Amino acid sequence: MDGPDMNYDAVQARILTEIPDLSSELRKAARFLVDHPDEVALVSMRVLASRSEVTPTTFVRLARRLGFTDWAAFRKPFENRLRSGNAPFAAKADALVLRGPEAIFVESLRTNAANFAAAEAANDGKEIARACAILERAQHVRVAGFRSCRAPAHALVYLCRMFRRDVTLLGSDGGSLEAELAALDRKDAVVVIGFAPYSRELGPVVETAQRHGVPMIAIADSIAAPIARHAEVTLRFSTDSPSFFPSVAAALAIVEALAATMLARSGPAAAARVRATELELQGLGAYLPE
Template identity: 35%
Template sequence: MSGHPAKPSPLNELCSALPSLPLRLREVGRFVAANDYDATTRSMRDLATVAGADPAAFTRLAKALGYSGWDELRSALTEARRPTEASPFSGRARGRRQGPNPEISLVSDKFEAEAAGLTRISPAAVAGAAKAVHAARRIWIAGFRSCRSVAELLNYQLRLFRPDAVQLVGGSGPEDLDLGAFRRGDAVVVIGFAPYSTASVVSARAAHHSGATLIAIADRVTAPMAEGAEHLLLFEAASSPGFFPSLTGAIAIAQSLAAATFTLGGPAAKRRLEETEARLAASSQYVAERD
């Protein structure tokens, strides 16, 4: 059998080398091994501050492992974190049953799976997250790629009665400009499913580090953008047939979250909703229905 042997994982290389490293490099190496995600997303200076080390120690560590410098080691760590599945969507289309009307069978199976998935969403978890949204000074909503539509839906519904408090991350420019605006007392809702977008994970990390309340709408407990979340709202994405994971549960959670937050707002939320409705009517935003 021919072929090249698989390249060792940079983390495995690091852990194997730890016993032979000088004490200070061993401490930096242990920090990188325990915080490999941060090592791929944060600057060397930031890492050094958190680790209580000299930034140059990260360069020395990389060279001790056989890399030209920290940038090369960081690139290797980033590459190692990439999903091994190169075709997360087309791969789902394999193995569908055949028959005279396979498309009808697919739609029927999909409806059945979507309905079953909705019954497994936790109402108590959504209600608990709604309390955090209601109490928040500002509400940030982060959804990227296919999850952008869910984020925009939640943003729209919340703005009907919290118009001054709700903002899409990246809605008015590059999302990284908003990450520095997260503050303690804010709520940050991050939406994602596998394969997870880098932007969603970075947004969740920024929310957690800022002290804001992180609310994750995700497909798995182990989702990287759910790490550190005070509220985790799970939906089923992969169980539904079809070439693309399902967003039905995420949409249901978003709408339920908005509805529960409105209920918690009481008369004040109702008054703001009525003011919004009056403004929309005055600007003729809807087509008038005729009898």
Template identity: 30%
Template sequence: MQDHVPDNRESSTVETPPADLETVKQQLADAYPELSPQLKLAAGYVLEHPVEIAFQSIRKSANSAEVTASTLVRLAKRLGFESYEQFREIFQSAVQAGPVELSGRASQLRTLASQTDDQVFLDVGDAAFDNIGRLFTANNQAKVREAAKRLLDARKVAVVGFRDTFACAYHFAYVGRIAMPNIQLIRGQEGGLLTELSAYGAGDVVVAFGFEPYCNETMRALTIARQQGVSPIVITDTLRSPLVPGSAITFTVANATPHFFPSILSAITLIEVLLAECVAFGPDDLVDNVASFESRMRQMGAYVENG
């Protein structure tokens, strides 16, 4: 009777995972003949549906590929990735890396509207749910905790975001200052960027927001901050973003949408999570600051009294 030889093909891995989507696809194509039947199903789906891999949950992708979620995890680890999330980030970065042409996206909205009356409404909603769903991963949870600790330990916090991400920067600074008065919005008006940032240095943190097309002012602010020893926390759309090099912590948030402008929904949600972590795990003074702010606003008549 012939001895059974274990099939170790699935356990072989690449020491260093591929850094871009084209390399992932090439390695999968090269390994395909040697894969087990289940891994072949998974690899075939990955090769033919990169956008779905980027946006779908692992369970949905597994169902579509007619394999188990653990099979997709094994496929990712075969390529050298530590987790499926790390594997999927390659697809997310590739999908989000294309140039943003606002006029072209506006035209696509007209095309959607011509299909059915409710297609635009439904597609924007689907994209919003997908974007937020991709934010709440175990990897991001760990980074949120680390970022909150850095914010709490910082002497001062500068917040930067221009043009399309100014709303994110303003929201972070306005809400954050209620609990942490050491947070300051950097406006950079009338050439004052250098002057505003001159007070920041080692022991301080800069929180920077930037999506493609990336603003020169944001890049300039980060350059100044780094030169002065400020630790950057970057919220951007892809690891290929020019804001990423030199950052202490980077969050890549999904901003895909049929809308003609990149979505800031995930970035705003991340802000809420970060500030919530700071108050939840920070000193009691933060809660006192919130209570004091609310009391002052009411005394000043800032709110309409209902009933």
């Protein structure tokens, strides 16, 4: 299908197919377009360039690479998608304008509220069910998240271990990540969590899982993320923040919701294991007396 004849779904599919072969600058622009389709239809190319931190001509080159004569032709499927009312989620919040230190706290809370809403809209029930099914079938679930994504990775492991013992955090044993990866089995499952720029340690995790045929679930900021390329399911979160550093609040919300969904699907037996685990923790003095 030639560029002028492509609808939005075809354009998105073409972008995802082309991304691995694009230059770093074109790849950056392509990821932004995939994740912000409403903005493509609503704002100027100059504004898109500013928000994605590429030059306007990068978008023109990308449009031509994808088979369109110019930017206006490339933009048309995005406009038609928005006009049809089939947008998968509402447009992201406009770029925040910092109004001094007094505003940052409130802006952070509001932005994360928008991130939660975006996560709810971007991850439908079918994808959640697929992710749960993969984890339920696995004889061992291994979770990878590094640097700021260590928090949601650790949270997923901690919550799941309340009702099942076969969930572990990769890279937690004195730096022996390679030894842990060597033990991967195709009956296992791997969860990888990350956002751009993606932690170097995620590379060998993804490569090893792919090589051994281990099913992967990606929790990422983009469906075009390198950690999502070979994942069976990708759950997406926004990192928007008025702070100097991207937010992982929505990633934490996703892992909490995923663990809760898994528990609900597992039934009374899983609830009984939570009760037993809680009693054991109390007996070990894990909590301060009230």
